[in-house]
Amino acid sequence: MTATRRPAWAEKPTPIGQTFKTVVLTLLVLGVLFPLWAILVTSLSSRRRIAEAGGFVVIPKGLDWSAYQTIFSGGAVTQALWISMLITVAGTAISLTVTVLTAYGLSRSHSLGNRWLLAYFLLPFLIYPPLVPKYLVVTGIGLKNSIWALILPSALSIFNLVVLRGFFQGVPQELLDSARIDGAGELRILTRIVLPLSKAVVAVIGLFYAVGYWNVWFDALLFIDSNDLYPIQRVLQSYLLAGQAPITSGGAVGNTMPPTEAVKMAVVILTVLPIVAVYPFIQRHFIKGVLVGAVKG
8 A cells, every 4th residue: 555645845844954944044034133123223322333333233332212212202203103003093993894894795695786896896906096096086085185195095905805705705604594594684794703703814904904004105295295294104204215304393302412313213113113013912813814715725
């Protein structure tokens, strides 16, 4: 009797293969962590230490918190952080609500106009809307120079809609039918049965939406003219690419202005920190959620 040969990816790795994987993964981790470490250390370095290092500081010598004190003393960066938090929280809530309701409606084959509506929503996959019509629509309905211009145009992601619809279609129909027999309506079925079974995929899609709203800068470049409504990424873009000096209402801390490089790197840390802090709470759902729709063997 011939033993069944397992697939190559199911075989136990050889010592050489295991060593190779360890080295590659270690290099990848170092490639990600080293720039973040340099940015963090630079943001906590004094003007003299930055001058000695010629820019980025890798080995810290003392900690200087003046850059963070300057940022949180008020001004454009503090205001931009609040704007980004507002956009992220409100935008993620709106997007999840719209996506869940739309995906559930399209996942029910008996819903009114199911196929036509699905074809309509899939059109952006084939014909991506140009930038000029988007600008004309946003300005035409009076959203320009408003935070709603950063939320409503991105409220529904077709990719997230397709993924969530596919997951909802996988919910056992017998379970839904039994709930209808007991007198439950569609909204109750969605909130009491479907959503509790969809925590993983909803958490991952929520993360995707949150990252998208937190990183918004191009729409802010197009639709926002007031500095008071700039999100943090727009402020960061103006500091790092446009070469503008960081603006803070608090001015110097202790009559000594912190180095510009330290303030810029501190802004970079503040743009990365919220997503890094949120990810561990949904990490257990991430693997299951991203595999939704994968081919099953």
